[in-house]
Amino acid sequence: MKKNIFYIVFILSLASASSCKQALIEQMHSAIAANNFYKTAADAETAINGAFSPLQNQLYYQRTNWCITDLSADIFYVCNGNSPRLQYQMGQQSATNSLTGPYWQYTYQMIKNANDVIEYVPGIDINIAVKNDIVGNAYFLRALGYFDLVRIFGAVPLVLLNTSDQSLFPKRTSADSVYVQIIKDLQFAEANCLHMDALPASKIGRVTSEAASSMLARVFLQRASTSFAVATDNQNSLAECNKVISYSGSHPNVLTLVPNYASIFNPDTPNGPECIFSIQFGGYSPSSMNLTVWMFTPTDNPWHGYGAFLPYASFINAFDPIDNRKAVNVGLIFSGKTYISKYIDPALSYGSERCNFPVLRYADILLMQSEALNNINAGDVTKFNGINAVRTRAGLGSKLYSLSNTPSQADFINALANERLCELAIEGVRRYDLIRWNKFISVKAAQGYTIDQNHVLFPLPQTELDVNKNLTQSPGY
């Protein structure tokens, strides 16, 4: 009996011990292990969806992005004492600004996701065109991220491979090199992404070849205003605009200047033919809704908004009284105050989850074409075609521009500045427009904010400087 018990215990112990080695190998249950991924076409689709995902974040394209581009410009102001937003408004953003840090983080998170797709999807054994379309989407997202970064911060670390393959502690890459990479990435997307008419309904929201062309037009036009401009930038921008306009000509059902400005922002008809690329929201889940409208609408019933921002009088007055865009942009008057009304859901159900955020749309292409033409040759009267088309839609057909009322190149830019303000307010372009036209400091000065030339670029986030000794802060911070 004694011996038997001893043996039983002994054998049990040995048995447990031998099963040990196997048991100690960790089995991952609720997450996908890296070595089990990037095997199928579905994996590639999932991966590119995942790359887009950070864009929906409130601290990225859902809010902070238009705080950086439009609050810091001349469209609306903070109506309570929220400090980081006030810093944007006053052009005094600090390195510890608590909005800039996450913006940086989400941008690089999206870039990391895109890098992963660029790195691994080509290795999957699937149809090459499908593959290149997905990889093209990733290139576009990476370019989008770097284009924002380079315009906000100037030189930034250019990470093109994920961390396993390169230093965790990159230095800043000069702005001109960043532009070169952006253009390269967009050119791949332009060549490999589906054209708009080929995009299946289920993939609406993805990047198309036309979106890449449009973004290229914007990139070239912006670079043309920098100290490292390339001589052909305006020409290249024009060429990209023309590509898109010509595509519109041949495919008016998928891309055109829609007759009704208000319909562009109507969440009942998202991704209409005016739209080239928008950050997608909706899908009827509260986690993917767009809170933008709540930031602007009054706190009172029935809007239940935050009333966090109010439009500047200069913005309200920028609209011609007969401009039909005014009612869309600043059409909400409540308790004697004028509120921004741009993204209000006409159904006024709680939550405006269906509202996409437009990044590129056809009117912008027309306006960029006009701008590029004006830059190349101020005397070229075709430059009025785009801007006048946009004005006509706005109900200003009686007040079109021509050489007679806008004779000089500078006059034209002034006209264009007001036109883009009215047409593209809170669409993520105003700050960069003003900088491109070298008007940023003067416009802010007119509002009473003195901005140092150094502060036209944002400081790198302090959190990043704290962990990466290879980074240097921008001058003046």
Added chain:
Amino acid sequence: MNKLLRKYGKKPLFYQFFRKMKLTILILTVSILSCFSAETYSQTTRLTITETNSTLLNVLKAIEGQSEFKFFYNEKVDVNRPVSVDVNQKSVTEILDKALTNTTVKYKVLGRQIALYDKNEMEPFISEQQSKKVTGKVTDSNGGSLPGVSVVVKGTTTGVITDNSGNYAVSNITGNAVLVFSFVGMKTQEVKTGSQSTINVVLAEEAIGLEEVVAIGYGTEKKKDITGSVSSVNLGVQEKTPVLSTAQLLEGRVAGVEVTQQQSQPGSTFSIRIRGTSSISSSSEPLFVVDGFAGAYYDINPSDVLTIDILKDASATAIYGSRGANGVIIITTKKGSTTAPKITVDAYTGIQQTNKQYNMMDAKQYAVYNNTVIQQNNSLFGFNYALPYTQAQIDALGKGTNWQDAILRIAPISNVSISLNKSDNDSKHYLSLQLSDQKGVVIGSDYQKAIIRYNLDETISPKFRTGINSQINYSFQHAVPVNQDNGISLVNNAMLFNPAVPVFDSNGDYSVSNQPASIVGPLGNPVAYAKKVTNHGYNVNLFVNTYAEYELLTGLKLKSTFGVNYATGGTELFIPTTIYDYLNVGYAGQTSRRSYNWLNENTITYNKNIAGIHAINVIGGFTFQHWYDKGFGTSIAYLTTNLLGTDNLSVGTPNVPSSYSLENVLASYFGRINYQLKEKYLLTFTIRADGSSRFGANSKWGYFPSGAFAWHASQENFIKNIAAISDLKLRLSYGVTGNQEIGSYNSLSQYNYNQYSLGSKPILAIGIQPGNIANPNLKWETTATSNIGLDLGLWNNRLMISADYYEKKTSDLLLNVSIPQTSGYTSILQNIGLVDNKGFEFSVTSKNIENKKISWSTSFTFSTNKNKVISLGPNPYILTGGLSSNIFHGNSFNTSILQPGYPIGEFYGYLFDGIWQNQDQITQSKTKQPVHPGDPIYKDLNNDGLLNGSDRTFLGQATPKFTYGMTNNITMGRFNLNILLHGVYGNMLINENLYNIQNGNINYNKLAYVATDSWTGPGTSNTLPRVSSVYRVAMGCTSDVLESGSFLRLKTVSLSYNVPLQKFTKVFKSANVYVTGQNLFTITKYTGYDPEVSSSTDPHNLGLDNNAYPNYKTILVGVKLGF
């Protein structure tokens, strides 16, 4: 039979013969019992004995048979010696003279009693003085009867033991005798009999004595034989203090152990630190071992706890290897006992109330404040904002609503604990039930729980024992949101909400508008939220551990245990659309979780004592533990009805559901040798090998050795000669332990799921993204601990002192190291760096007064721990800790820094240096900051005109410099008074609430003094900025939101009275009533609700007060009954 006389209790009187060891006592007795009676009976009685070729024993029996003589003798007298006696009508002396011829045995006759003794021994002293009988009852301090207590006449071993009802009767006691009542675990008590014939005695529990057995890992040991640093909680005293949770039994009682309630919300957990914080990212919680089950769920009915032993140094904890670095708390629950009452009932009830409130502005002050902010902004920045309140509106406002009053209440608490004991020779049963119900001091919060325990120990044969420890818990919490990083806090909302808004609007509904201030958080009207939102959490925990133990050979035991801890629980959150909520689309969701871990342990132990010189105890074992943890959650929004709560999740639009599944395994071998030489020199060696699935592929196994040496100096003759020293032991130990709490899957590269809207009719398309950077080298943290300790008992242990000095060096720290976000990630889990904890622990227990009328004992504990980061691998420093994102509208600022030379939890930020008084001052300072008069000055430490990251500095530590506690226990007759003081000194707290309620974020309601004391122009204030200044909140962590967290608190006062109910009815064996106050007062400079606060469970966020649930004082009355 004469021989039986050697046993206690067979005869009313028993004579102590020839105890060489007790020579001195005997000499004393000689002088006391100096009175001899005339011996007539022995001279007059004549006996006829015929015992030829017989034995002395038969002769004595024959004499007893014919007379009233009784014989007493000890083993020195050989009663089996052959004798031949044949006498007729002789006196007993003559018979004995004959029978004892040629022996060394002598005799002494005292009345009818005759003592036989060896002449080489001392003469017996036998009193035949006129004697009497004393009877009585022995009870414990709770009034429970105590069976088995020995009652001995002092100076003799004459005595009895008490019967099952605790009654005793001692006959033939001389008038001036002293009765000694003694019982294991109780203080021995002496009572002079005097003229009394009934003496009832109450025995008090004794502080842990040296003979007391304490639990060490995989075994027990006498306290005197311990080589490591082990503290035991004195539950004798503890049982007088009613607490709901076992963790509270440790508060302020043990040197080196710090207990903090994470939140004061009913049902929230406790954080326990043993010897400081040795880990930065990983858990610093100790390992809990309950009835031998390591890693057990530890919400145990405090009434079920028999002992709590805390293993502190590596020598003691190394047997738990990779889980030993934070110390080990071993809880042993009660077993069936014959000495305790069969049934005990302990019930108490009481009330709880907050200690203080923040004194906020009233409605009128708040309106003026709002206008002032706008006026100041308009004038400073040229804005043209309209004032939110007109003068007429302000004039119409009164005090308004005190929202803190509206959500706070005096809350009841009650608890009942019932236990049943049944023991016979082979089986010991213990069955208990605890039911408790605690309402929170914040409306909408309460907690109920029930715990059932059943323990069985069964002796199948003298060599084979088996048993089970089992417990089932059910708990239910109705919570209010507090402490959350996103600012969703009811308490927070009550502070910040507009006092001009009434609780109810004119229709009698909850008001939802917070005009003219913008919305305060997503909770709206705090009362509406508390009343209408359902926020439930429930848990069921089942714990069963079985064992079988077989003694193979003498001293060689095999033991096998198999246990399982199964937990299931969930949450229900329902937010109706009818409260003011920033989406106002409603929310209903449920989560569900189930986890279990099973443990098999097999040990072999061997005990051998060689000639009383060498004592060896060896244990070896193998254990295997497997954890599973699974859960899921699902929720809806856009509710179409508010009628169904969380009970039907089809009535709204679904959110993306979530689920998880984790699994990990720990396999271990261990061994320990204890060796003792002459009870003077004690040696212990321990080793454990742990293999964990959580560790990286390259480091699956860790080895954790330790050794200890103790010198029991009081066993040495030269110490024995010092009368004052009753015990002296020196202890030395060194060992290596680990910390493996790194979570599952952290060494592996994994992809996480996310979503993006896609399609012309958008759906949420599933996406995936790389989630982390793999680290195949990930492994345990290694802590090497040296310990030197001293145990000293003076004056028969009336004063007991224990002191320990230790150094813990933790290397390979598991650190979530922030990495540049350009990688797309924010951090990576790495093993880097070195942290050092040095500390000193001191405890002293003194029996100040100890006599029949009053006994007073004092225990004092003191511990100090100096924590220092030594290195951080390649990083010169690491910023850590996060300020709440609700305050900073975006990412959170770091609050703390890890830097070599500074402790973990060192606050790091900008130094407040007064207020900018005027524009000249700003201009002259040449600062490039966009500051205006009335903004706070933060020091530009490098004088470059800029205020940026390089101007931050060290602002103080979040960990205390020392902590102390003092317990006084006074028993006076039937009254017992227990007082516990607890203090913490030298730590800082970051009072994040100040950003919202003092200065920083505007619009929110403010502290009342902000209205009067803020800067309004040059010279008005140099401490409190202009009300419209938001500069502080732009900086992040600043010294002006840091406050001292030192406090001294009257933790517990408990007065109990032992009701002499037994005099009136036999139903009760004991009855006690008591009244207890907890947290009655606190001495502190901290301005928040309470300095004992820990808003975050994240070890990076030490010393954080972010809208914590307010702490409270409690007054309880209770009764303990034994049947």
